[in-house]
Amino acid sequence: MVKRTNNMNVCYPWLKSVYYQIIKQYQYGYNHNALLIKVMPGIGENVLIWNISCWxxxxxxxxxxxxxxxxxxxxxxANTHPDWHSLKIEKSKPLDIEKVRNLIEKINTYPIQLGIKIVYLPNIGYWSEAAVCTLLKTIEDSPTNTYFFLTHTEQRFSSLILQSRCIKIYIPPPNEKESHDWLTTRIPQKNQELIIIALRLTGGSPLLALSLLNDKKYWQTRKILFDTMYNALQKDILLLLPILNNEQILQRINVIISLLLDAIKYHYKATKNFVNSDQINIINLITKHFSANCLLESASLWMKTYHRLIQVPTVNRELLIVDQLLTWERILHNNLIE
Ligand SMILES: [Zn+2]
Known part of the structure; x- marks a missing residue:
């Protein structure tokens, strides 16, 4: 959600240098009418764009x-500026092309009332080709003093024509220390190791890490999942079935994959890069019995199941998990280090 503020000081620290760079461009008169900003999720680009819009x-x-x-x-x-427009995208639903048409009609029909017009279009990677084409024409023919801010997080975003019409900006995630320092100020009571784990689990996104750190249920489930996994690997792999057969299965598979990758890192002595640094017992158990190649094959198997669950939402989840667990057990059994 866009933060309604007029104060640049609330901008996240890792976005300030980008903010200054962009504002300088406007101050020098390089008023390109369309910026295409690529970011990873949870960086807070909406706050950045809101602050630029205010300026x-x-x-x-x-x-x-x-x-x-x-x-x-x-x-x-007051969030009532008549020349500020945006279009929200719900990631779980396909983009309604009518919404794009309505917005474009609004942009083209209503004259600018107070100097300039700003259009903020988040998550453009979710737009269909037809919607992007419609937008392209609008950007090309837009009236003077109309500025477009487009964002996308998708690697697959490949509209070369749209890219060629925009100034492209990439905002990398902040470095781990900067994110860690910011999180420490937000939740000073949190265990330092847990902050690093949350950052690594969320790909370095401070905002997603903050949300994860505040999610007590997530950490409880993660602990149960690892405890169950510890037993399942020694007794019966199907012990994992009840905890995986759940609406949160994707999140839980991610946890398993991150642990398998940690065990691979252990084999290559890259322990500094552990995500689950609080799970040394289970990492030791896994690395004692399984080679790096076996763990790589296991991680790859879990990734395939993860993508299958995304691509075929109607799949029988329980059957898929049983099949996955039994296949995984076979891989582990055939590669057991005696
Ligand atoms: Zn003012």
């Missing part, structure tokens, strides 16, 4: 900040 809309900006007092600033603060 662009402001009638009396001071250096890098909007004044907070002018009529435009007041409208932005």
């Amino acid at each position: 662009l809309m402001c009638q009396k900006p001071k250096y890098f900040e909007n004044c907070g007092n002018c009529y435009s600033c007041q409208l932005m603060c």
Whole structure:
């Protein structure tokens, strides 16, 4: 959700340098009308774009900040600025092309009321080709003083024509220390090791890590999953069935894959990069009995099941898990280090 604020100081620390770079471009008069921003999920790009919008809309900006007092600033603060437009995408649903048409009609029909018009289009990677084409024409023919901010997180986003019409910006995730320091200020009572684990589990995203750290149920389930796995690997692999046969199966498979990858790292003495550094007992158990190749094959098998669950949502989940577990057991059994 976009944070409604006029104060640049609330911008996340890892986004400030990008904010300054973009604002400088506008200050120097490089007013390209479309920015295509690639980010990983959970970086807070919506806050960045909101802050840039506040600066662009402001009638009396001071250096890098909007004044907070002018009529435009007041409208932005109240989220009622008539020249600021956005289109929300629900990732679980296909994009309704009508919504795109309505927005474009609004952009083309309504004149600019207070100087400039801004259009924020998040998650453009989820748009269909037809929707992107419609947007392309709008960007090419857009009236003066209209700015488009497009974001995408998808590697597969491949509209070369759209890319060629935009200034492309990539925002990398902050480094682990910066994210760790920020998280420590947000939740000072949290165990330091747990903060690093959460960051690594979320691919280095501080906002996703924060959400994970606040999710007590996630950590409880993770513990039960690892305890069950410890027993299942020694007794009966099907002990994992009840905990996996759940709506949260994708998240749980991710946990298993991350542990298998840690065990592979152990074989290659890359223990500094462990994700699950609090699970040394089970990593020791796995590495004692299974080679790196066997673990790689196991991780690959789990990844295939993960993708199958995404691609075929109607699949019989229980049967798929049983099949997965029995296949995995065969791989483990055939590669057991005596
Ligand atoms: Zn202002």
